[in-house]
Amino acid sequence: xxxxxxxxxxxxxxITPEASTSxxxxxVTQEIQDAAADNADSSSNSETVESVVNTHESGGESHEEDxxxxxxxxxxxxxxxxxxxxxxxxxxxxxxxxxxxLKDRPISELRPAFDxxxxxxxxxxxxxxxxxxxxxVEEGGNPIDFRYSNPKKDSFxxxxxxxxxxxxxxxxxxxGQLTKNLRTKLSLIEELKALIQKEESLSExxxxxxxxxSRWKETGFVPKEQAEDIWKTYHFHxxxxxxxxxxxxxxxxxxxxxxxxxKEELCAKAEELINHSSIKEAIxxxxxxxxEYKRIGPVEPLKRDDVWDRFAAxxxxxxxxxxxxxxxxxxxxxxxxxxxxxxxASMVSFPTQGLNSHAEWQKASIEMExxxxxxxxxxxxxxxxxxxxxxxxxxxxxxxxxxxxxxYKEIKAVFKENLEKKKALIDKxxxxxxxxxxxxxxxxxxxxxxxWKNTGQVGKKDSDxxxxxxxxxxxxxxxxxxxxxEESRHIFEANHSSKELIYxxxxxxxxSETGLTREILEENMTKFRGIGSVPHDKKEVEEKFDKxxxxxxxxLKIDRKEASRLQFESKVEMLSNxxxxxxxxxxxxxxxxxxxxxxxELFQLENNIQFFRTGKKTNPMVLEVQKKIDFxxxxxxxxxxxxxxLRNA
Numbered sequence: 001x002x003x004x005x006x007x008x009x010x011x012x013x014x015i016t017p018e019a020s021t022s023x024x025x026x027x028v029t030q031e032i033q034d035a036a037a038d039n040a041d042s043s044s045n046s047e048t049v050e051s052v053v054n055t056h057e058s059g060g061e062s063h064e065e066d067x068x069x070x071x072x073x074x075x076x077x078x079x080x081x082x083x084x085x086x087x088x089x090x091x092x093x094x095x096x097x098x099x100x101x102l103k104d105r106p107i108s109e110l111r112p113a114f115d116x117x118x119x120x121x122x123x124x125x126x127x128x129x130x131x132x133x134x135x136x137v138e139e140g141g142n143p144i145d146f147r148y149s150n151p152k153k154d155s156f157x158x159x160x161x162x163x164x165x166x167x168x169x170x171x172x173x174x175x176g177q178l179t180k181n182l183r184t185k186l187s188l189i190e191e192l193k194a195l196i197q198k199e200e201s202l203s204e205x206x207x208x209x210x211x212x213x214s215r216w217k218e219t220g221f222v223p224k225e226q227a228e229d230i231w232k233t234y235h236f237h238x239x240x241x242x243x244x245x246x247x248x249x250x251x252x253x254x255x256x257x258x259x260x261x262x263k264e265e266l267c268a269k270a271e272e273l274i275n276h277s278s279i280k281e282a283i284x285x286x287x288x289x290x291x292e293y294k295r296i297g298p299v300e301p302l303k304r305d306d307v308w309d310r311f312a313a314x315x316x317x318x319x320x321x322x323x324x325x326x327x328x329x330x331x332x333x334x335x336x337x338x339x340x341x342x343x344x345a346s347m348v349s350f351p352t353q354g355l356n357s358h359a360e361w362q363k364a365s366i367e368m369e370x371x372x373x374x375x376x377x378x379x380x381x382x383x384x385x386x387x388x389x390x391x392x393x394x395x396x397x398x399x400x401x402x403x404x405x406x407x408y409k410e411i412k413a414v415f416k417e418n419l420e421k422k423k424a425l426i427d428k429x430x431x432x433x434x435x436x437x438x439x440x441x442x443x444x445x446x447x448x449x450x451x452w453k454n455t456g457q458v459g460k461k462d463s464d465x466x467x468x469x470x471x472x473x474x475x476x477x478x479x480x481x482x483x484x485x486e487e488s489r490h491i492f493e494a495n496h497s498s499k500e501l502i503y504x505x506x507x508x509x510x511x512s513e514t515g516l517t518r519e520i521l522e523e524n525m526t527k528f529r530g531i532g533s534v535p536h537d538k539k540e541v542e543e544k545f546d547k548x549x550x551x552x553x554x555x556l557k558i559d560r561k562e563a564s565r566l567q568f569e570s571k572v573e574m575l576s577n578x579x580x581x582x583x584x585x586x587x588x589x590x591x592x593x594x595x596x597x598x599x600x601e602l603f604q605l606e607n608n609i610q611f612f613r614t615g616k617k618t619n620p621m622v623l624e625v626q627k628k629i630d631f632x633x634x635x636x637x638x639x640x641x642x643x644x645x646l647r648n649a
Contacts, residue, residue, distance in 0.1 A: 087379035270314035347396035496534040602632040
């Protein structure tokens with residue numbers, strides 16, 4: 001007997017070395033306590049393990065009844081390894097998955113999935129909230145006034161609340177069921193005790209005994225505090241019944257045979273699980289087989305150890321595969337946690353010194369965002385350092401965001417000053433947008449546009465709005481000027497054709513022998529000057545005409561000064577009639593410059609002639625200098641005359 005007990009105890013350790021040897025009812029009660037603790041702290045991010053250890057219960061006197069058969073239900077860590085990579089899924093996909101799991105799966109299996117989804121979504125919602133907060137502050141908002149609302153977060157909170165409520169209801173109902181099961185088993189023990197006192201045939205007593213056994217097996221777990229005592233009490237009275245009744249050996253052998261066949265069938269099923277493709281499903285099925293094995297009664301003593309050894313060997317092979325799978329997962333998780341550490345190291349040491357412009361901070365923000373996204377893409381890792389590494393990454397990310405916000409707080413005043421400057425430039429542009437002074441206004445608006453570029457940056461919220469408003473004002477004027485230029489272009493082209501015609505007609509008269517007269521010349525000059533401007537690229541017609549007039553004066557032998565005066569007056573009249581103020585200014589500047597140069601030359605000549613004061617007036621050199629003095633005086637008078645003509649234009 002001692003040998004058998006030690007042998008089965010060793011086999012228990014091989015199958016589930018991490019499991020407790022508590023009775024089934026104790027384990028379920030412990031699961032309820034774990035769930036209660038979980039409900040008390042629903043925000044925990046750490047991985048949790050819930051395991052239910054089931055023990056063997058059966059009737060009859062056998063070595064198997066004396067030894068606890070330990071079974072394990074797959075822990076939430078094992079469930080988690082089979083779950084999808086939540087970090088790689090979109091938020092909408094996670095919400096849909098959560099709703100589907102809540103609808104289709106038992107509530108007792110959902111904790112790993114909902115904890116994993118909560119960790120990923122909380123991180124996303126926190127990051128989205130921080131991003132909106134940063135943008136709110138960057139755009140000038142007061143941090144105290146910041147409010148964050150995310151419909152997806154509200155949807156998940158509602159879904160998670162439904163999950164927690166169902167979980168609480170499940171364990172509350174389970175706790176009530178444990179108490180009900182306790183009352184049922186106490187009643188069955190009383191029936192078993194009373195069975196010994198009854199005076200009835202052996203076969204009737206045995207049938208009633210089998211009924212009590214069957215109902216005992218069908219009854220579920222009991223509260224932890226009473227589990228061990230009720231188990232021992234039941235087996236005590238069970239043994240008493242066997243001793244008292246001295247059941248017919250044939251009936252007992254038949255029962256042994258039936259139980260052996262059932263246990264051999266379970267052994268075969270367990271052996272098939274060794275090559276199952278899914279270790280998770282294999283473990284779940286094996287646990288169910290263990291529960292069934294312990295419910296089957298005893299077998300013939302000589303075959304008892306053999307059938308148990310066969311079943312235990314299959315169980316060990318399956319658990320060995322599970323352990324190997326865990327080792328492989330540990331290697332994968334170690335690689336992933338190392339990759340996370342490397343990213344965190346880059347985030348912690350991310351350079352922020354020397355970032356002194358919006359462009360530099362924008363570039364740095366993109367790089368930091370890429371690092372954080374790359375970190376989150378690795379997903380949650382089943383490793384003891386996962387939560388610590390996550391905190392380090394989150395802290396590094398938020399530290400960067402804090403420094404970034406501090407920078408933008410410092411330049412907020414600059415943005416405000418730039419904003420006022422841009423508004424002032426818009427007001428100036430609006431004052432000019434309807435002007436008909438095309439050239440002057442165009443130059444002013446171009447200077448305003450240059451000033452706009454030099455005013456510096458403003459907040460993104462205002463930048464686009466102000467630029468659109470400023471551009472619209474400028475475009476309003478330039479579109480008008482473009483339309484006017486198009487209209488003027490047609491007029492200028494017509495003017496050019498008319499001037500070409502006058503030039504050609506006068507040229508024909510000029511080329512004739514006797515047709516050219518002063519009256520014809522002045523008439524054509526009046527007609528030519530009376531026509532407006534021509535395109536800039538066709539100004540040669542005016543140059544040709546001026547030369548033709550000059551040649552005509554020469555041909556008619558008109559005094560040079562008179563010809564020059566007439567020609568100048570005609571030119572001024574043309575510029576005045578065409579509204580060419582710029583041309584008039586150009587002529588005025590040119591005449592004033594010539595006058596200044598003539599006065600300087602006259603001053604120099606008058607100084608020079610002082611050297612010849614004592615000489616004869618008939619001295620050729622004195623006469624030459626005097627001639628030049630007279631020429632400069634005449635030139636100055638002529639220039640003054642032309643300037644008066646310009647002033648009167």
